[in-house]
Amino acid sequence: MAEIRTEHYKSEARKAIKDRTLQGALADVQDRLGKGTAKAYRELPEGPGLRLKAHEIRMQAVENLDILLETLAENVRENGGKVIFAEDAAAAVTECLEIARRHEVRTVVKGKSMVTEEIGLNEALTAAGMEVTETDLGEYIIQLAGESPSHIIAPAIHKTRQQVGRLFAEKLGIPYTEDPPTLTQAARKALREKFLAADMGISGCNLACAETGHITTVSNEGNIRMATTLPRVHVAFMGMERVVARLEDHDILFRLLARGAAAQHMAGYISYIGGPRQPGHADGPDAFYLIIIDNGRSRILADEDFREMLCCIRCAACLNVCPVYGKIGGHSYGYPYSGPVGAVVTPLLVGIDRAKHLFMGETLCGACKDACPVDIDIPRMLLALRARLVEGDRRWNTPPGNLVEKSAYTAWSLAIRNRSLYDGLRWLSAQAQQLMTARDGMIHRLPFPFSGWTRSRDMKPLARKTFMQHWKEMQKE
Amino acid sequence: MPGQQTQTVSLFIQCLVDVMYPEVGVAMLKIFRKLGIPVDCPTNQTCCGQPAYNSGYRQQARTAARKFIEIFEHKEVIVCPSGSCVTTVRHHYPDLLSDEPDWHRRAETVSGKTFELTQYLVDVLGIDDLGARYSGKLTYHDSCHALRALGLQEQPRRLISNVTGAELVEMNDSDRCCGFGGSFAIKYPDISTAMAKDKVDNIIATGANAVVGVDISCLMNIQGLLNRKKSPVKILHIAELLAG
């Protein structure tokens, strides 16, 4: 399992907000990747309504997951691959270690994959004595730096080229430079050697196709293609929801994914991988394994409120437009998944109570839903998570929430039913506020629990007369 | 023609307007008087329940919803100066009461006739010029729920550009959240403030005298920061602008 640091949301957010470099980088990535999305959807020949069609395709797949996964497994086996179902992170890791042992693997190259971050694969392989190299440039950088990804598809956005220059000088032994092409060349050269020497290639899976029994991977650097064809063994990991029924569904989803992720028409490299090398093929691995991971997804599937989240294709479009992510960056979310997708998926994977800050610490602005290529209603699920936290839910091992707050809301719900009581309470607060009002007519300091507001902002005090009082007086005139 | 409009408008006054910014309600009243539209206002209304709903307190939100429905269900048309309160009534009430068929039906009835002010003026009445005056530069902030749940983007802008003497200057990222988010602003003040700062910087950069909005909650947040910065830029609810 990846380390869970969701409890530190607030303090990590504070740190990120103070980090000027990070703030610049976040603004830049959202500008570059997020701004063009809406236009890219509008320019689709089928129109932006294609997102709704994509939603339907994904939802249908999620609702028929059992059948699709069986068909997928059958067809992969037919193509000569092996399929393993892993119930949780530990099982998935153990299976991979076992495969590595069987094939006497010492060196591993990896294509970018979120699910392997989720199960903590790199740490386990390294602990077992293997050398693991991430081959996506961004992932490679943060691996060298010993950090974790801060964006789902642009994992190293928090690093400046100066930082990368120093890192490469130290780790790759090249003279210091901050010239991006030179740095990229250096990485390319180092990685090329790794690719050629590796025993095992590991990849994720952007989407699998049940009817053909293949998996599809997407990259802009071509590294996944190298990682999955050069080594003797290819192990692909997929979350169990990442499958659709038909090949034609892939076309729609990948066109949308590229637009959502980077306002591109199509990603640079899309590979359809259908198993190990067949007789007569020039390249490809001797053995192909597909490890299908549950790790909490069955529980999400069983819950009607959250099943929709399994439609997610991890494109990161929601991160690129989220105003909260744009301030706090990926590390604040305390788990590999960040931004709006993380705010829903992470609590469902690691515990609603444990990761509550992720869904409480959002404004419900709805930008994520509009940007999502498969039109996932993230705001609806943020609200549903909040309700679960309050009410508690045994299926999710979540005890009922904060009793003090609950009593406050209950008292409030009584007061708003009775206008006289409401007016009385308002009058009392107005009296108290008079003492707090400064000379400019605004309140500069409020007591707990409202002190958070006035730390940085002033507030207008309650009016002397409510609108209802004005109205009544005007009626008399 | 507005003259053909005979439906009585019932004012649904957002709680923040009622107790903190009553001038917005008064302005709304002026607008309808100017148009010759009959208005009433149930004075036993309080709050639509959005704060409870957004914080996960559905039971308490249901209590508020039922009360609201009882007050408003027999009204002809309900108009409110807040995009997010209208979103609560129009989009969330039916969901919230989906397990109780009778209440659900009543919720649907109410939600179908509840409108945000600019939505009612432009989309229902077909009015985009109220003969209002203002002298100076204005910029417009898109409140999230008005924009994304109600689709109000062009309507308020049309109303503003028809105000004599007003010059509308678009800010950068006008559709980006101001960081209010209800209790979020109090529970996550650092994040909220960081977002509000960007918003305020974008507002100030336009050189506008005031920022106009359709939701006083966002404007309250923006005002809080502007005032702390001692900025001369004012907030202006669109009702106040149109009543001028």
Ligand code: SF4
């Ligand atoms: S929720 Fe939607 S936008 Fe966000 S990563 Fe998933 S598919 Fe992409």
